[in-house]
Amino acid sequence: MDAWRTSVLMAVYHRVQPDHFAQALESMFTQTLAPDEIIVVEDGPLGAPLLEVLAGFEGRDIPLVRVALPENRGSAIAAQAGLEVARHPWIVRMDADDISVPERLQTQMTVLREGGIDVIGSAMLEFDGDATNVVGTRSLPLEHDAIVRYARINSPVNNPSAVIRREHLLAVGGYRPVPFMEDYDVFARLLAHGSRFRNLAEPLVLFRAGAAMFQRRAAPGMLRAERLMQRNLVSYRLVSRPRSWGNVLVRSAFRALPRQALQRTYRSLFYRRRDHSGESRP
Template identity: 40%
Template structure:
């Protein structure tokens, strides 16, 4: 993608009042300290925020003129993401959660990969943390090349959504984000792969991703379990899996969601490993 510059990149960051204002400040500070700053930082307010959030946004806008705040109302995460995609004119959109921290070279390295390659979705590894971004509790590596990513897409989500840089036109042409109870990103990757978009993951962990027990509890609610069934139906419809693999996926992916939260994290890793192995077996 020759000729690409920082001005071609928008960082898309929805924020909800449940996000700590201090965490929001940390996320925005990490974007201001990039070795290559994006042309636009688009913060989408998903409903009313607190006065503390407003202070952070006002102060950050004074330091970063590229920061834009969009107010579509209480539209939920999917609505906020789609509102951002519709608002920006940037050719590339980088996702960022409002409580995560970006590595200083995130935008530089992903822009370089976009310029030199053919991928329309560029992700990376990421480091999980609970309180201190400098103290990682886990590392989430992903397959690197397109063929391996699409192969693993048959059973597991092969892209860390909070790390991605995406070609906006590809995403819009695929219908943007569609509701699927926390698996909207996985469903988007499946539609993009079926449409011929190429994928690439960088090996460097370019995002520090905040996790807590509540994030695992959300994976166990009934809506998430129903979404697993719908996801497998979509994968079959798109021609990515057949009935047998779909059934195997469903059994394994639902099983770990039925465990107590304290067991879900290690079980999640085991399930991903088993499903990846089943992919290698065909």
């Protein structure tokens, strides 16, 4: 098996708009470095329009592997179902309504071939409506030590930009149901496992933002999810118990802000330039 072959892992469910899904798939089928397979997990019945999109990509030059779940089970179970059928050493995460730039895989795999990295992500261009309407660049810490520190308060990788060593994902148990925070949880377990992380400053994914993104952050059950995630961080020995209580308070206060204040605070936290050490610039 080629040590650098890739499996793209996407999950789609019935509420994804067909044209958004088609754009996401097209962006992976037209990479300058082609993936070796694209796995799409159908998280419950999709309906005719989404099925037509899928059918339109079958028979192209990259194998399209479809995994159909009989009912909607959520992102963690869908991702795990895709992971279990993936055949290649690197798992390329991709959301069903975002867009990868054409050079995404080539850029990330070039860095991974240098060695010493098990998880790589990148900055993302957030857009609202049309992909040309970029509202900001979501940046996270770049180097491993800064990523470890950041993981104590928030998910340290933009999940739609992640490429992860499959062997490490399997070693930590894959994806587990942690409502709203499955990605944060798996990255925290990978850090606790000893996986080495890196984020690239170059935006390699266009992320669909807008009002719906902020509505999800204030969804019912979020406080319960925050408590569960903080208990997990304590059990992974990434934070102390007192620190976990503080995190719940701070993160819950952030989510409770009025919409406009929430948006302004979000931009101040994430739309920032970072220096080469991975720390925020003043």
